[in-house]
Amino acid sequence: MNSLLRKSALFKNVLVVDENTSMAGAVSVENGLIAGIIPQGARLPKGAAVVIDGSAFGGTPVLMPAFVDLHAHFRDPGFPEKETLESACLAAANGGYGTVVCMANTRPVIDTFEAAARLKKRADDLGLIDLYPALSLTRGMEGASLSGITAAPRGHAARLLSEDGKDVADDALLLAAFNEASRLGVPVSCHCEALGAEGARSAENRGTRRVIDLARRVKGLRCHIAHVSTREALSMIRKAKAEGVSLTCEAAPHHLALTGEDADHLGRGTWGQVNPPLRREDDRRALIRAVLDGTIDAIATDHAPHAGADKEAGAPGFIGLETSFSVCFTELVIKARLPLSRLSGLMSAAPARILGMDDRGIIAPGLRADLIMVDIQAPSTSGPFKSRGRNSPFQGRALTGKVLF
Numbered sequence: 001m002n003s004l005l006r007k008s009a010l011f012k013n014v015l016v017v018d019e020n021t022s023m024a025g026a027v028s029v030e031n032g033l034i035a036g037i038i039p040q041g042a043r044l045p046k047g048a049a050v051v052i053d054g055s056a057f058g059g060t061p062v063l064m065p066a067f068v069d070l071h072a073h074f075r076d077p078g079f080p081e082k083e084t085l086e087s088a089c090l091a092a093a094n095g096g097y098g099t100v101v102c103m104a105n106t107r108p109v110i111d112t113f114e115a116a117a118r119l120k121k122r123a124d125d126l127g128l129i130d131l132y133p134a135l136s137l138t139r140g141m142e143g144a145s146l147s148g149i150t151a152a153p154r155g156h157a158a159r160l161l162s163e164d165g166k167d168v169a170d171d172a173l174l175l176a177a178f179n180e181a182s183r184l185g186v187p188v189s190c191h192c193e194a195l196g197a198e199g200a201r202s203a204e205n206r207g208t209r210r211v212i213d214l215a216r217r218v219k220g221l222r223c224h225i226a227h228v229s230t231r232e233a234l235s236m237i238r239k240a241k242a243e244g245v246s247l248t249c250e251a252a253p254h255h256l257a258l259t260g261e262d263a264d265h266l267g268r269g270t271w272g273q274v275n276p277p278l279r280r281e282d283d284r285r286a287l288i289r290a291v292l293d294g295t296i297d298a299i300a301t302d303h304a305p306h307a308g309a310d311k312e313a314g315a316p317g318f319i320g321l322e323t324s325f326s327v328c329f330t331e332l333v334i335k336a337r338l339p340l341s342r343l344s345g346l347m348s349a350a351p352a353r354i355l356g357m358d359d360r361g362i363i364a365p366g367l368r369a370d371l372i373m374v375d376i377q378a379p380s381t382s383g384p385f386k387s388r389g390r391n392s393p394f395q396g397r398a399l400t401g402k403v404l405f
């Protein structure tokens with residue numbers, strides 16, 4: 001949370017936008033919580049320690065709930081040449097994220113509640129964002145036996161489980177993990193592209209079918225599908241949801257904005273390399289349609305920083321925390337005419353709901369004053385980045401919409 005919001009504050013002359021609201025007015029904050037939402041022209045509360053006047057910013061300042069990311073790689077512990085906890089938290093805050101789930105594929109792997117709690121404590125001490133490390137499903141992400149998810153201490157902070165880019169090949173073991181997750185009441189994020197030939201659309205489609213079929217068999221499971229990228233996988237998810245399977249899914253900004261042609265320009269197998277890969281234009285259009293019709297629940301960055309040498313050697317992934325809003329605003333709100341309030345839902349309210357957090361994601365009295373200001377008219381330049389990674393596919397692209405703080 002922005003530290004100035006820990007005391008009393010007043011944001012005035014702003015457009016207040018969340019999943020349910022889009023109105024001109026003001027928002028007051030007391031003790032880190034949202035106190036009131038005041039329509040433009042109504043009497044404002046007096047005595048706030050900090051007053052932020054939107055009219056001083058020029059442009060169109062919009063106050064929104066901070067974003068919630070279901071999927072980022074912080075590379076800590078183990079890979080300081082790619083990212084550190086501090087650089088990742090700074091990147092998240094710079095991109096407007098207040099809450100982030102980081103994946104478990106670090107060294108060592110985050111495969112126990114104790115390891116997750118240690119990492120969370122380190123992030124809490126930095127005080128930049130609210131971090132929730134995901135636990136892996138299997139020990140050491142080796143796919144052989146269940147991780148520490150079988151030994152949950154009381155009051156644990158886990159909000160998501162995921163084997164990340166490996167998924168679990170053995171059906172019986174994945175079912176056992178799903179059953180543990182259901183018992184814990186924690187959702188599982190599945191990377192359906194992970195098994196089979198790397199980057200093959202058939203692998204993602206088969207994997208999506210398999211995960212849906214297994215998820216159907218586990219009562220109470222909240223199954224989440226990470227970074228969907230093919231139109232066939234989207235059709236399966238749409239159908240399963242209509243049949244009542246408890247399923248949510250996310251799309252990554254780079255899949256909404258880019259195609260294989262961009263991968264060619266960036267360098268196939270190097271700087272354009274990502275899993276799942278940048279697909280065809282008809283896949284990209286299918287993703288946009290699935291955002292508009294609600295099949296896609298949330299935007300998640302899959303922020304994956306790498307050192308330059310790793311990218312040259314083919315390491316998959318892009319950084320994304322600091323460009324996510326501009327890319328989504330440009331592609332979804334400007335080009336696809338998605339209302340900004342729906343983008344707020346995709347980036348804040350829905351991911352908070354998926355994580356079972358009812359204290360954030362919208363602007364309402366009593367919720368965390370985890371607020372950001374964006375300018376929706378400002379052109380956005382990619383960078384300079386707080387992330388250590390320089391592997392953004394959006395460098396040099398003209399985008400609109402900028403996170404001010």
Ligand SMILES: [Zn+2]
Pocket residue numbers: 071073103164165302
């Ligand atoms: Zn990932």
